[in-house]
Amino acid sequence: MSVGPDEWETYFHNNEPPGNLEDVKSSVDRFVKEHGASNRKIALVTSGGTTVPLESNTVRFVDNFSAGNRGSSSTEYFLLNGYAVIFMHREKSLLPYLRHFHFQNFLDWFKLTSSVEQQASLELSVSSELHDRLVKQLSVYEKVKKENRLLHISFTTVTEYLFLLKAIAKIFDRLGAIGIFYLAAAVSDFYLPAPEMPEHKIQSTGALSITMKQVPKLLSPLVREWAPKAFTVSFKLETNKDLLISKAKQAIERYQHQVVIANQLDTRKRMVVLVTSSDEKIIDMSDAELTQGQEIEQKIVEDIVKQHNLFIASS
């Protein structure tokens, strides 16, 4: 089943834009003006999964597995390569720099060094591991912050994501080739149109059957209308390895953008394939690299930066 341009109009017509849309446009506009003026390359990185509400007063929604690891770590590597980044992420998903403190219970990093009875003089000690980790991340983060190179924008539902992406893309278009889209978010493929959504919590009075519509593919208007001069990288996720490369090639042919990064759910942290109209390149990680804590996103972003530079030079 394919979805054409009319469906886009219908989608935006039938759904309410997010309340912060105008604020987001203003902050993106300022960010793009500031970095565009110095010809700095700017990446829009999308990250995390979108939700699909089942009720207007939402109690239940459909979600997906994405934690935002790919997007948040790639953002750090774009920043390391001198880019400014608009980090468009699912609310409460992993964030650049902060993600390095995510895997452990926050309270376990600290210890009280005086007893509770002496409350007036309670003191905290920080583990040396946390201290070293903080110094490492803060030294990069503070520089990025001082240079105002990272802008956070959050979304939750697929509708918020689509309205925000469209608005940002139209502003991004002014940048021409120095703008890059890196679409790592896991965007819902099916949704319940607002006019068909029950207003209140669905009652549990028996089996539930819901028919959802296909969400229009945003890559099509993005590449053709909203920001045709930018460098666009999309991701293709499959669980069946026999489908992966053919689907990635299909996407390149259909949308005519620059790169599809093909990844399989269970191996996504150790192998991806960068598919372009003329090439398929495997990027993988050895056991030793993974044990040392190296990340595949570093290699992916380095390769994408090279391709982006060639694209800018030829534009």
Ligand code: PMT
């Ligand atoms: O966040 P992590 O846990 O680290 O996981 C990272 C990831 C696996 C989510 C990431 O690497 C990834 O593959 N992201 C894309 C997942 C996805 O949506 O794949 P897809 O095959 O369903 O869609 C392919 C492309 O179509 C995507 O770039 C998407 O932006 C685009 N799309 C999807 C839906 C839609 N309505 N319109 C679109 O254009």
